[in-house]
Amino acid sequence: MKKATKKEIEAIKAAFLERYSDAVTELSYVNPYELVIAVALSAQCTDKRVNLITPALFEAYPTPKDLAEANIDDVKHLIQSCSFFNNKAINLIAMAKRIVDVYGGEVPLDEKELVTLAGVGQKTAHVVLIEYTQANLMAVDTHVFRVSHRLGLSDDPTATATEATLVKKFKTNLHQLHQGLVLFGRYICTAKNPKCDTECFLQPFCKSKDGFKAR
Template sequence: MKKATKKEIEEIKKRLIEHYPQAKTELHYKNLYQLLVAVILSAQCTDKRVNMITPALFEKYPDIDSLAEADVEDVKELIKTCSFFNNKAKNLVAMAKMVKEKFNGKIPEDEKELVKLPGVGQKTAHVVMIEYFGKNLMAVDTHVFRVSHRLGLSDAKTAKKTEEDLVKAFKTDLSAVHQAMVLFGRYICKAKNPKCDECFLTEFCKSKDNFKAS
């Protein structure tokens, strides 16, 4: 695969930020607790589905203290339409317990501490830090991974390596680029039938020959 040039990378970055100014997550949340729970639930699950699940969950368990005392079976019942709900329910309760016991009930704002929580890997931690704190970080979900490869920004086989390539390529404004790439991948550069006719990055696409007209 032909890699994007430095000039192309700069133009891709500029257009992404211009098309999605002040882009934010589509997950619904009111505070750091709700954001962290929603992001944990969103792993391999759509934001739309998560937003259908969380109102009842947050009504019953509005904070870390209540979730730490929750019955895992009850949490499973509330999130059962989410993928991997068994594991996610266990992780959510375990996460809340750890926050209560090891962090005095306050969700850590440091990445190294955040990734110690059950259900929180590097990607989840980065999404939370990008969204809530506007940190200069990159997170690679399925949309960002796909867009990165189609635009020749990375040819890495893993999300972690792809993230490294993107950080190296873009360097600054990573939080804005991440949010933009998610929306671009979700609505235009889709996995199936990408909307090439609506694309504002067509000339940088390294994969367009593989697409049939949608």
């Protein structure tokens, strides 16, 4: 597959920024505590499903202290429709305990601190910081990975390597580009039956036989 040229990368970046300049996560939350939980739950689970789960969870455990003291079976029951709910319930309680014990009940908005929380890896930390602080970071989920490869922005085999490549190529406005890549992949450049001829505004740059059919 061909790689995007420097000129194409600049054009792709401009198109994303024009289309998605105000894009934000589709996860529902009101504070960093709710956001980090929602992002952690969204791993291998859709945002739509997470948004169905979290209202009751947040009502039952409105603060880190409440969640830290929660009964594991009660938490599992509330999130049982989420993928890997057993492990996620364990991690949520452990995460809350550390937030209370180490950070005084406040979610640390720093990557090095965030990744010390149970269930929070680099991608989750980046998504939280991108959304809440508009940090100049990139995070690669299945949508970003797919779009990046179809557009010739990356041919890396892993999400971590793809992230590094996107950071190197885009450099700035990464939080907006991340949100744009996610939404573009979720609704237009879908895994199956991408909307190439009806909604795609990046047809001239597509390098994939699964994407723009005219190439």
